[in-house]
Amino acid sequence: MPKKKKGKGNKLARMSDEERVRYLQHRAELELEAKRRKQQLIAAFTKNKLKREEAFARLNTAKINEQWRFILRRIKCKELHKNVEYLWNNFDRLMKMKNLMIQRLHSELEAADVNHRRLQEAHIKMMDLIIGRCKQKCIDLHESFAREYNRVASNETNELNRIRNNLEQYCSQLQNINFGQDKRIENILMQTKIQNAVNIYSIAYLKEDSLSCLMHYVSNEVEKLWRQLNEMITEYEKNTEDKRKQYEYLKExxxxxxxxxxxxxxxxxxLQRVIKSLKQDTHALSQKREQSIMKLNDQIIHMRKKTKNLRQIFSMNQVMDTAQLKKLTIISASVRKELQRISEKGSTVLSLLRMCSNLEPFSLTVQKYTLRDMGSRRVFTSCMSEPFDKLDKFWEQFNYIKSDNIFMKKECDKLSFENKQLKNTLRTYLLTISKAPVARSLTYISV
Known part of the structure; x- marks a missing residue:
């Protein structure tokens, strides 16, 4: 009957505490390494998948933006076309309306101009009449003043002349009177002279007084008339100020x-040039729009083909990735099993080695580590690698066996070299002997 496999519990029970800790730590490290590799594979797969999704998302957003811009351009072109058609259809009507408005404004302006001229002529006539009347009144007042002045002066002079004539007559009559009455006449003459002087003085004073009163009255009348004239002019200016402003505004x-x-x-x-240029621009824009629409349709067809190919490639890559992932999972499981098997074999080998080392006598262990001579020690130290200085007994024994093999190989090489030398010397010796003449013995008899 085949031997039963020992369980892990018995295996762990046979181990020491340090070996058990190492074994469990080794198992945990292997599990962590497998888990880490699995996580790395999953992370790489998800990262690649996210990259592809982001690329497709960017492509789709670019397509959506391009389509949206195309729709906006088409809507804008339609609006511009409608606006141009509306302007083109309503241009004649607007031109007629503008012409009618201009004609109506021109007729109103002509009527306003005629009314303004009529008002201006009436105003000028009224001003001329007022100024003429004022001038005529001033002339009449001046003439009346002159007439009155001349009348008063002539009356006074006439009266003075009459009095003088009367006095001369009285004097002539008195001269004809008796010269005897000279004293009486002289007295009378003196009295009459005094009376005449008083009368003349009174007449002159009355004349001056009447003239001053007349001048004062005339000056007051003239001032009143001048004040009335100024008031009328100011009132006229106030009344016609709005009309003047309106006239200036209408003139501007x-x-x-x-x-x-x-x-x-x-x-x-x-405007006609602008309309022609707009027609040309609309025609050019329509041609460009048709060309751009054709180009965009070609690009859309090309992009659809490209997206179809990319989808096929993506689906193929996805299938390949899933297959590779399955293979990797299967291989990782098999590798894990193989590593577990190797670890079990290593643990069994270590346990056997430990058992063998425990069963070996002390003299053999001492003989292992006592080298034959210093040359072999130097060979041993030169052949050993650096990390072997701090290894366990197993690796020390391995190094010892390796150094012993090297030493034995060197001895074998040395002995083979000596054997070759001996063979050569023997060959030379035999050749020299074969070439030398052989001395015949006396007892030799030829047959």
């Missing part, structure tokens, strides 16, 4: 409308 508007009317043909020609 008239000038502005004349300038606009002068610029209207230029604007019409400019």
């Amino acid at each position: 508007q008239d000038n502005a409308h004349r300038i606009d009317v002068a610029q209207y043909p230029k604007l019409q020609t400019q």
Whole structure:
């Protein structure tokens, strides 16, 4: 009957505490390594998958943005086309309306101009009449003043002349009177002279007083008339100030409308040029739009083919990745089993080695580590690798056996070299002997 396999419990029971700890630590490290590799494979797979998904997402967003921009451009082109059609259809109607408005404004402006001229003429006539009347009144007052002055002066002079004439007559009559009455006449003459002087003085004073009163009255009347004239002029200016401003405003508007009317043909020609340029631009834009639509359709077809190919490649890669992942999982499971088997074999080998080392006598262990001579020690130390200095008994025994094999190989080589030398010397000796003449013995008899 085949031997039964010993369980892990018996295996662990046979181990010492240190070996059990090492064994369990080794098992844990192997499990952690397998788990880490599995996690790395899963992470790499998920990372690649996420990269592909991100690439497809970017491609899809680019397609969506491009389609959205194409739709927006098409909507904008439709709106521009509608606006141009509306402007084209309503241009004649707007031109007629503008012409009618200009004609109506021109007729209103002409009527306002005629009314303004009529008002201006009436105003000028009224001002001329008022100024003429004022001048005529001033002239009449001046003439009346002059007439009154001349009348008063003539009356006074006439009265003085009459009195003088009377006095001369009285004097002449008195001279004809008796010269005897000279004293009485002289007294009378003196009295009459004094009376005449008083009368003349009173007449002159009355004349000056009347003239001053007349001048004062005339000056007051003139001042009143001048004040009334100024008040009438100021009142007229106040009443006509709004009309003057309106006249100035209408005059400015008239000038502005004349300038606009002068610029209207230029604007019409400019608008016609703009309309022609817009027609040309719309035609060019329509051609460009058709070309761009054709190019975009070609690009869409190309991109669809490309996406179809990419989807096929992605599906193939996905299938291959799944197959490789399955293979990797199977291989990792088999590798894990193989490693477990190797670890079990190693543990059995170590246990056997430990048992053998425990059963070996002390003299053999001492003989293992006592080398034959210093040359062999140097060979041993030169053949040993550096990490073997701090190994366990197993590796020390391995190094000892390896050094012993090397020493034996060197001895074998040395002996083979000596054997060759001996063979050569023997061969030379035999050749020399064979070439030398052989001395015949006396007892030799030829047959």
